[in-house]
Amino acid sequence: xxxLNQSPQSMFIQEGEDVSMNCxxxxxxxxWLWYKQDPGEGPVLLIALYKAGELTxxxxxxxxxxxxxxxxxxxxxxxxxxxxxxxxxxxxxxGLVFGAGTILRVKS
Amino acid sequence: xxxxxQSPSNKVTEKGKDVELRCDPISGHTALYWYxxxxxxxxxxxxxxxxxxxxxxxxxxxxxxxxxxxGGSVSTLTIQRTQQxxxxxxxxxxxxxxxxxxxFFGQGTRLTVV
Numbered sequence: 001x002x003x004l005n006q007s008p009q010s011m012f013i014q015e016g017e018d019v020s021m022n023c024x025x026x027x028x029x030x031x032w033l034w035y036k037q038d039p040g041e042g043p044v045l046l047i048a049l050y051k052a053g054e055l056t057x058x059x060x061x062x063x064x065x066x067x068x069x070x071x072x073x074x075x076x077x078x079x080x081x082x083x084x085x086x087x088x089x090x091x092x093x094x095g096l097v098f099g100a101g102t103i104l105r106v107k108s
Numbered sequence: 109x110x111x112x113x114q115s116p117s118n119k120v121t122e123k124g125k126d127v128e129l130r131c132d133p134i135s136g137h138t139a140l141y142w143y144x145x146x147x148x149x150x151x152x153x154x155x156x157x158x159x160x161x162x163x164x165x166x167x168x169x170x171x172x173x174x175x176x177x178x179g180g181s182v183s184t185l186t187i188q189r190t191q192q193x194x195x196x197x198x199x200x201x202x203x204x205x206x207x208x209x210x211x212f213f214g215q216g217t218r219l220t221v222v
Contacts, residue, residue: 030207042112042199042213043151050208088151093207095164096141100150 003027006089006099012107013079021087021102022073029091032065032072037086037101046087047074081106110134112214114200120220121190129185129217133202140183141201141211142167142175151199157183158205190221 006023013019023032031050035043047058049065049072056063062075072091076083084106089099113132121127133140142154153167157177168174172190177183187194197218203211 031209033210035213042114042215043201045210045212048210090211092209092211095153095156096201096203096211098143098151098153103148 004089004091004097004099006102008102009100010103010105012105013083014107015080017079019076019079019083019104020073021089022071023089023091023099024071025091025097026070027091027093027097028069029093029097030069031092032063033090033092033096034061034063034072034074035088035090037088039085043088079104112200112202112212114198114214114217116217117215118218118220120222123192123221124189126186126188127190127219129187129198129219131183131185131200131202131214133181133183133200134212135181136204137202137212138180138205139203139209139211140177142183142185143199143201144169145197145199145216147196154185154198187219190219192221195219195221 004023004025034046037043047063052069054065060077084104086101088101091097115130140157143151155175156164159180172188175185197216199216201211201213203209
């Protein structure tokens with residue numbers, strides 16, 4: 001079946017740092033979605049990408065739909081403490097396939 | 109409704125009992141998904157509905173799990189003879205049909221089997 005490889009699995013951030021995560025697949029997707037999940041909550045949609053090569057921003061977030069339609073990345077610029085949580089990528093053809101998530105934690 | 113609504117938000121049940129989890133999708137959304145999330149883990153796909161039919165049930169972990177959807181709206185996920193390993197958060201998402209659409213999640217049902 002379709003699978004998404006999401007990396008890194010986890011990372012520590014210091015306030016002000018830029019963060020980057022990505023998802024790759026051997027399958028082609030028509031849509032890439034990025035979600036954030038806070039503890040005890042359902043995932044919340046951050047960015048949706050519909051076209052190969054598309055680069056979309058939402059505040060400090062930037063995401064791109066890879067040209068091959070098999071990958072996507074999410075960047076967070078100038079991170080702040082409330083950015084901590086789990087970030088999921090999802091690829092869509094008919095069904096919706098999720099990556100395993102990237103856990104963002106704060107460096108102490 | 110305004111968002112995806114799941115009930116109950118929390119459920120504690122004894123091992124061996126049956127439970128029913130409910131999902132009310134966003135009005136007009138024909139696609140509905142169920143996922144399971146164990147503590148600190150990713151999203152495990154369970155089942156996908158297009159309208160009332162389920163073209164992909166491949167994620168249901170055993171025959172104790174079943175789901176139905178009636179009227180193209182509300183869906184119920186039933187777990188029979190619950191086991192402790194069924195403890196998890198069960199998440200529902202809905203979307204319009206079609207590849208270029210966004211899916212939105214409910215808050216989830218936290219199931220604890222004791």
